[in-house]
Amino acid sequence: MQTIFDLWQIAKKDLLEFRRDRLRLITFFIMPIFMMIMVGFIFPNQNSIKNISIGVVNQDNQSVSQGLVESIIDLKLSGDNPAFVVKDYSNIEAIKDGIKKQEISGGLFIPSDFSTKIAQSEQTEVTVVEDQSNPQISQMVNQVLVKIIDGFSGQLGQQKINQILVGRASANTSAQSIMAPIQAKLIGIIPGNPNYFEFVAPGIMAMIVMTAVLTGLAASISREKEQGTLDGILISPINRLAIILGKALSQSIRGLIQGAIVLLLAFFLFGVTVHGSLLLVALLLILGIFSFVGLGILVSAIATEQETATQLLFMFQFPMLFLSGVFFPILMMPSIMQKIAHVIPLTYAITALRKVMVLGAGFGAVRTEFLILLIFGVVTLTISVPVFKRVITK
Amino acid sequence: MENIIEVKNLTKKFGHFTAVDNVSFNIRKKEIFGFLGPNGAGKSTTIRMLTTLLRPTSGDATIASHDVVKKQDQVRKHIGLVAEKIILYDHLTARENLEFFGRLFHLPKDEIKRRSEKWIGKLHMTEWLNAQVGTFSTGMKQRINIVRALLTEPDILFLDEPTLGLDPQTTHMIRGFIRELNNQGVSVLLTTHDMLEAEELSDRIAIIDHGKIAASDTVENLKKRAQKENPTLEDVFLAITGKEIRDVTNGRVATRGHMHGPIRANNRVR
Helix, strand or coil: CHHHHHHHHHHHHHHHHHHHCHHHHHHHHHHHHHHHHHHHCCCCCCCCCCCEEEEEEECCCCHHHHHHHHHHHHCEEECCEECEEEEECCCHHHHHHHHHCCCCCCEEEECCCHHHHHHCCCCEEEEEECCCCCHHHHHHHHHHHHHHHHHHHHHHHHHHHHHHHCCCCCCCCCHHHHHCCEEEEEECCCCCCCCHHHHHHHHHHHHHHHHHHHHHHHHHHHHHHHHCHHHHHHCCCCCHHHHHHHHHHHHHHHHHHHHHHHHHHHHHHHCCCCCCCHHHHHHHHHHHHHHHHHHHHHHHHHCCCHHHHHHHHHHHHHHHHHHCCCCCCHHHCCHHHHHHHCCCHHHHHHHHHHHHHHHCCCHHHHHHHHHHHHHHHHHHHHHHHHHHHHHHCC | CCEEEEEEEEEEEECCEEEEEEEEEEEECCCEEEEECCCCCCHHHHHHHHCCCCCCCEEEEEECCEECCCCHHHHHHHEEEECCCCCCCCCCEHHHHHHHHHHHCCCCHHHHHHHHHHHHCCCCCHHHCCCEHHHCCHHHHHHHHHHHHHCCCCCEEEEECCCCCCCHHHHHHHHHHHHHHHHCCCEEEEECCCHHHHHHHCCEEEEEECCEEEEEECHHHHHHHCCCCCCCHHHHHHHHHCCCEEEEECCEEEEECCCCCCCCCCCCCC
């Protein structure tokens, strides 16, 4: 209880100090606005596609539909790598769940009457399910899938014409069933078409909040060391843990305020809608912050000066910015970079936030990310707190 | 007379460098103890160990009979620290600073107010209580800094160069204030490079050099050691510590022949 009182005193003082520093306060508000506007108008292009997992529901399961699935499996666009890794699903809802959990980046639904309709020279329809959380990937997946379906459909049409010409099929069929026997219908999980900004907004939010906490925490402790005020705190009888936690709390409160600014800007300026629960978004942000606090403490323990702390953190932040999937989907990165991306906690925070904000996923879909962030936070704190305690009283 | 501080064979090493080397001394209750030494002699390191900010490599030290390593929280209740750097936040008002540091010692708000007001008036800072410390002159900051150190009603006050960089008026006021505190029963450990200040205020003086206590006695007895007629404390100090300039870099000390060679202006490192 005493520790909570003490940590609150530290946090309160830090926040008050921060509120009084006009320049820091201005930067605090301008930074997210600047980042959002800057990034909001960037639409990157790219074109590589390999090993993308997609879900397929083949309710028809006859030779024609199997042929369509095989042509998807056999497609190679980048060297020997298959474009798609096909996973079987039982129904369209299972595909949607798979996308929400980010197990797959799209899906294809083939109805049970697929072969029958083709045999009866009627037009049939397959459904392509989009991953709207990831417009870049989803756009490519859709294009490629639709191209395969159209190609396949074209082949069927040719066969049909040949059959009519040799008299094996009746010429009394509709032009549509000859020209385009298979129609592809695109559907998403949420209504409307998300833009690139909807993909990037959760990432920016997570990045701004977490880097602010990371640098803020390290800078705050090293500034107090440099100015000598830390001595005034250290000669008081308060628990060392309360000092660190108090600092972490004030930074977290600031981080959450910045997160809210980003969210509001995204909403009013770029028309981003949060499809999932706002509470879950806040919870994920808090957990993201928690996963970073240990690292911030460790850096501030090692760095004797504010400048050193900032430089050290830059080393972490810079690669994190590009590897955590804030701007570019991890799936598009070379495999070695994908592996690195998966040891960065920001990656998990962003993935989870994207699932909740863009796809409206619930807690169940982000359980894994939740657990990883929690473990990362616990492990880094377990290492950093004793190091910090040791370093401050050498 | 009873001792408030007892230091026995206190040593602090940073890697291979010994900053404080087997130092022993006692400070009596209600005494002003001048702790003098050239730059890098080990004064601040000793103070940091006594105020629980640094862990000694070896040796013992007690404050009000509490071990500085084993009973840190007890020690902290008996001490006040005016360090070389001012321990105040520029963006907070004087009152907010005092409230913050008072709360860290678990003092209720009205008690912080009572204790602050007791000293604020004497240091002529009452009208500036609600102004941000960042707008203060060094002298004003130092006066609030001293009030902050007194919030715990300490038995021993550590003053590390309390008049450094202050104008003669503030220096005069602070010296008078130190005497008044001492009259009220507060023991003081004072470090200063101002020999007149040390002579004027100290009951006893210890001179530390290269991490070792070179001399420890009353001003009168120390003066008797100087082989000079009517010596000043500065004469005694120079006779004991020598006239070599001390270059201190990153806590390491190098001595240099008096006035020979280029000397960097900014070589005052604790």
